[in-house]
Amino acid sequence: MSKRILLIIAFLILGSFTSFSNGIIEKDSSKPKTISFKIKLKSADKIKIAVSQLKYNKHFAYSFTLDDGYRSAYLTAFPLLNGGKISNSSINEWKIDQGGDGTTSEGLFYSDGMGNKIPFKLALAINGGSIRDLPANRGHLSWPEVKEMYNAGWDILNHGFHHATKHGTNYLTEVTENTTSIKQNLDFTMSHFVVPGGEGDEKYYLEYEKEALNNGLFSAASYYGVEPVFNVDSKVNLDKMITARTFVQSSKDTTSFKTMDRYLKTIDSIVKQPNTIWFNEFTHGTGNTNLWNLSMRFPDFKYYMTTLANKYGAKGNDSIWMAPWQEVYEYIWLRDRIKVDFQQKNKEVIVTIKLPEIPETFRHQDISLAIDTSSKFQIESNKDLKIKDDGKSTHKQIFIQLK
Known part of the structure; x- marks a missing residue:
């Protein structure tokens, strides 16, 4: 039985995993920052306000990461999810087809519950030493391609500068040089680490975990660690988190989607749980060839993601928050540290939220509030x-964007 299935079974058995308006931000640095705004109700019915367990009041978050920065991410995965022209067959420098089916995708979406569609987004775990512009049929991404995906909301994770694992690897340099490379070329600081796989000294991954967490990164995805399925109904321990990594990969069967259906069935079993869930998975390439036999062939990837979108996205029951690891991590971190207070007087409600000191490297600083009221309402605030x-x-909800 695979490691992935064992982990999922353990979770299911044990069940113990852990119109824009304006507002006011108090900027006195000697006190916790506060947000305050007013809700004007149409009736005087009692209101309840709580922080949403997940952004947009979703039932489950699903994070998916593409390892190693292969160009198929840009040629196939990005246009499929974000919308655009998917590459035709594209043979790279390794004589491997990283292209797709040449169709034009309208994109795959969930909604924010307020009338807006949001495209599915993934994360890229990249090695700065592999990013280059030439040759034209290169196997890895270029800096402009990474930047375009980042600007579209995909998150970039540290995967070591050279993807080095063998004896003699300087793990500290691998972590810090990659951070520096992305900062110099893309002007942001990565905050999460994915341990590169490969041949290495026994338990080499422990060295990567240590150097990543000691040098400014908040979490690491590794061979072993806390389970990849998290119950997020209550506070989650995110401090120096090391999570086990599971993969979605194509099989040798190219005549059906039976392998993908098995992965999808696992997700179905997780989603049926009453708890609010965060689930995190990985693969490598998404082109027509099963790259290194550690990837998803594009037909499988397209079927897998389209099925998720049709069932759980805007075209289905709209229960999914399809967002990268970093985005979900940062939401839960902030969710567990803010304090929400509200005072109601007839049809008027004053809401005050105390904020913690948020790390500078946080990219996503959003708050979703779950509103329980039978009354229609509007927000009154300043700029x-x-x-x-x-x-x-x-x-049912209020969404606050801090950054």
Whole structure:
């Protein structure tokens, strides 16, 4: 039985894993920063306000990472999810087809519950030493390609500068040089690490974990660690998190999608749990060839992601938050540290949120509030804060964007 299935079974048995308006931000650095705004109700019915367990009040978050920065991410995965022209067959420098089926995708989406569609987004675990512009049929991404995906909301994770694993590897240099490389070329600082796989000294991955967590990265995905399925109904221990990594990969069967259906069935079993869940998985390439036999062939990838979108996205029950590891991590970190207070007087509610000191390398600083009221409402605030709500429709949530 595979490691992935064993981990999932353990989780299922044990069940103990752990209209924009404006607002006010208090900027007195001697005190915790606070956000305050006013809710104007149409009726005086009692209101309840709580921090949403996941962004947009979703039932489950699914994070998916492409390891090693292969160009198939840009040629196939990115246009499929974000919308655009998927590459035709594209034979790279290794004589491997990293292209797709040449079709044009409209994109795969979930909604924010307020009338806006959001494309599925993945993460890229990249090695700065492999990113280059030439040759034209290169196997790895270029800096402009990585930047385009980053600007579209994909997150970039540290995977070591050279993907080095063999005896004699300087693990500290691998971690820090990759951080420096991405900072110099893309002007942001990575905050999460994915241990590269390969031949190495016994338990070499422990050295990578240590150097990553000691040098500014908040978490590491590795061979072993806490389970990849998290119950996020309550506070999650994110401090120096090391999580076990599981993979979705194509089989030798190219005549059906039976292998993908088995992976999808596992997700179905997880989603059926009453708990709010965060699930994290990986693969390598997404081109027509099963790269190094550690990847998803594009037909499998397309089937897998399209099925998720049709079942759990905007075209289905809209219960998925399809977002990269970093985005989900940062939401939960902030969720578990803010304090929400509200005072209601008839049809008027004053909401005050105390914020913690947020690390500078956090890219995503958002708060979703779950609203329990039978009344329609609107937000009254000034120009320092962006707020969205569904007060005139389902009146179930407020979304606050801090950055």
